[in-house]
Amino acid sequence: MYGIRSVLLGGTAGIAALGTAHAADLPVKKGAPIEYVRVCGAYGAGFFYIPGTDTCLRISGRARFEAGTIPNPDRSRGSGDASQFRGLLRIALDARTQTDYGTLRAFVRAEMASRSGTLLSSATQLRIANSFYATGQDAFSRVQNFVVTEKAFIQFAGLTAGRASSFFDFYAHDYELIGTTGGxxxxxxNLLAYTKTFDGGLSATISMEDPAFRRQPVYSPSFTTTGATVGASTFLGIGSNAPAPIILTMNGFDATNAAYLDAVQRSRLPDFVGALRYDAPWGSAQLSAALHETNVGGFLTTAGVGGAAGPGPAATQALLAARGIRSGAQTADGWAVQGGVKVNLPMIAPGDGFYLQGAYAEGAILYTGYTYLTGSYSTNLTPVQGASFNQYVPDAVINPLTGKLDLTKAFTVSAAYLHYWTPQWRSAFFGSYGHVNFSKGTRQAFSLLGTNFPTGTPPNAFTNPAAFALSPVLRDNGQITAGASIIWSPVKDLDIGVEGTYIGTSVLEGRVADATRPGNDANGVPIHTVKRYDATQIRMRVQRDF
Structure with a gap:
């Protein structure tokens, strides 16, 4: 046995030696070098080099939970929700490369959320294609999700191109949780902008921006035929449940006998924004201006809708031409200006700051932020669900006697103060006021058209002045908001807070019919009237940024 083991061990050693000899003759193949992720300190904390490149990348994100309530005693007309919930996630990538022309930057950020309750299931976001909603009987418009390209822009040598915040904006609800103030x-x-930076903290920007996100619809009620309202969805053959993309007036111009006006605004020109900004250790200041086109398409050539006649004869066109209108199609140039200042107040407490901002617009209401709480991209809506009357907030109104666009005027002024009680506890105090004004003559002109317009249009100003005076349609309106918050940050990048807001909406003169208590007397005059609607909203938030 011992002899056999000796032979086997000797043979194994010989084979190993032979293998070693042959291995020495083979080429040596080196392993690929391992490149470890390196920290990039050129652009602040959190950046690292993408392996194999000279590009620095930062990955960040957010997780948020929100819940809130707003009193709403009205359970009719689809109202009644009092609670709201939302869960939100955010993912962002910030890539930067140093070049001979300065920093080349690409920034992308996506947001996704699930929300419920009509207070957080935003109809505004539905109207602008930023969300989709459930279709169940108890979930329709009350359960909503969204996936949004919130940011996607490139910055290079002063240029900014892509999806970004408007350069018109300044305060932009910086200190608020809910974001209710005007501004x-x-x-x-979507924008393309160029920014020139000067010595001393001064910069100037000229920006070409997407008009679709700043457009309030032109007011022009749907028409009626044979006693029934005919919406644009019927006219276009889209289906009775489809939202009406076109609103038409029937026989709307008594002075011209024209019918069927296409009031949809087309994207014909971008908005042009200019901003002058100054940044210094004490704070910052900005002056912004914008040009915004409002337009309508003109008279439709299709006749026979609901048995009604088409456009008027040549004499009608002549009357319109005398008013400077060609086939009804026309354009009005809206504009807006805004000024704001931010003052840092470290002498009170580190991190303290104060904003003051004011904006004015004609034919460009969204530049004032007047509709931010109530909702945007609609000619009229209630300030909160179940309110007693509608606010009217179109960029312009088609005068039914002249056929011309009458631009709407609006302004807002807002202020906000942030105070740190301790490094872990802070509070914000904020408020705003704004109002919207319409041409008085335009409102009276609508009342002359009587039954050609749907329920809610002002009754005739001359045959029934009492009912006309109580109609909310195209009434000047104002809104005041005021609120405060308390936020606890026990550790870095974690916020746990609650915010309460008061919202007061009113007509600026007289009273209007109370939509929550309908009813008229024998003369068609509303029995129940109101002048203002007051509401409060409370929302809490738990948020972690990383």
């Missing part, structure tokens, strides 16, 4: 706040729009 422009378009977090995402």
């Amino acid at each position: 422009s706040d378009i977090s995402s729009t």
